[in-house]
Amino acid sequence: MRVLITGGAGFIGSSLVHSLAAARHDVGVIDDLSTGKLENLHPAAWFRRLDILDPALTEAIAEFAPESVVHLAAQADVQSSIADPDRDRAVNVDGTRAVALAAVAAGATRVISASSAAVYGEPAELPLRETSPKAPANPYGISKLAAETAIAEVLAGTGTDHASFRFSNVYGPRQDWRGEGGVVAIFAAALAAGERPRIYGSGRQTRDFIYVGDIVAAIVGALDSTHPLAGPLPDGSSYNISTGVQRQVEEVAGILRAASRVMKEFEHVPARAGDIERSALDPSKARDSFGWTARQPLEDGLAITWRWFEHALR
Numbered sequence: 001m002r003v004l005i006t007g008g009a010g011f012i013g014s015s016l017v018h019s020l021a022a023a024r025h026d027v028g029v030i031d032d033l034s035t036g037k038l039e040n041l042h043p044a045a046w047f048r049r050l051d052i053l054d055p056a057l058t059e060a061i062a063e064f065a066p067e068s069v070v071h072l073a074a075q076a077d078v079q080s081s082i083a084d085p086d087r088d089r090a091v092n093v094d095g096t097r098a099v100a101l102a103a104v105a106a107g108a109t110r111v112i113s114a115s116s117a118a119v120y121g122e123p124a125e126l127p128l129r130e131t132s133p134k135a136p137a138n139p140y141g142i143s144k145l146a147a148e149t150a151i152a153e154v155l156a157g158t159g160t161d162h163a164s165f166r167f168s169n170v171y172g173p174r175q176d177w178r179g180e181g182g183v184v185a186i187f188a189a190a191l192a193a194g195e196r197p198r199i200y201g202s203g204r205q206t207r208d209f210i211y212v213g214d215i216v217a218a219i220v221g222a223l224d225s226t227h228p229l230a231g232p233l234p235d236g237s238s239y240n241i242s243t244g245v246q247r248q249v250e251e252v253a254g255i256l257r258a259a260s261r262v263m264k265e266f267e268h269v270p271a272r273a274g275d276i277e278r279s280a281l282d283p284s285k286a287r288d289s290f291g292w293t294a295r296q297p298l299e300d301g302l303a304i305t306w307r308w309f310e311h312a313l314r
């Protein structure tokens, strides 16, 4: 395969790039390195440092001439989306539209774009299905939902198949632990630094934690699919990429603490406004469509993640 990945220097993107490059596929990366890192890139990957909003995007994607495009570049930080909703919307909606247009112009036959559980907001039902009500609670969730529509509008009738993947809470090696980060990365970094992990609220709030390797497998499975992935708006092209299982934040912290053998007590601090109490996304549509299910048990994924943080930060 010949695959162009936007955001390929980031957490999820770099895992995908490494996996595809190791399997000797041709991989191209476009990334502005705003949160991604050069050291995340695989040496075999073609690379352009470019903002997806730059008019040079079309030419860059055409130069690489991918069969498929995986669009992961985004403004992915909820607090930044609240501080600067215009930039969030520009990158996530206009940027997604620009990537989709450039993909068609370059002759790509499939585009897979990262969406998020944030499109649902506070769950109206559990587990969430693709057709469940959407009530995004912040500009990030709003822009991710709008990006799904943008991609479908641009690609409808072009012959370029497409899908938006609503990832649940992704964790694994190389996740950024600074700023907002993911809760697993933040806990692991605190433990590696010998600090007390901080738990917001009771710790009994739940999330659908998915290992980054399972995300990579879902994307590769979808790229390989011989069936079209796109369906009619609003949710026909959307897929939950998740485990469907709720796990408590405190339980995750406990598993990490046991793996790390750092016996620090957790610090409980008041819950943050707007935090969701419970979340799980039903992944059966992805299973039925292209045969993917998450495989990594949480305990094993957390042990791998801890080992990475231990080596990277200690």
Ligand SMILES: NC(=O)c1ccc[n+]([C@@H]2O[C@H](COP(=O)([O-])OP(=O)(O)OC[C@H]3O[C@@H](n4cnc5c(N)ncnc54)[C@H](O)[C@@H]3O)[C@@H](O)[C@H]2O)c1
Pocket (backbone or CB within 6 Å): 006, 007, 008, 009, 010, 011, 012, 013, 030, 031, 032, 033, 034, 035, 036, 037, 050, 051, 052, 053, 071, 072, 073, 074, 075, 076, 091, 095, 114, 115, 116, 117, 166, 167, 168, 169, 170, 171, 176, 182
């Ligand atoms: N990590 C999660 O738990 C999670 C959950 C749901 C959805 N997602 C989505 O998955 C995708 C990847 O997320 P991640 O966790 O790897 O984040 P990340 O910040 O590690 O990766 C994003 C990458 O995109 C690049 N980028 C950002 N803006 C850009 C721009 N304007 N032009 C070019 N490159 C740009 C960054 O430099 C970075 O390398 C994002 O679309 C995110 O919204 C992530």
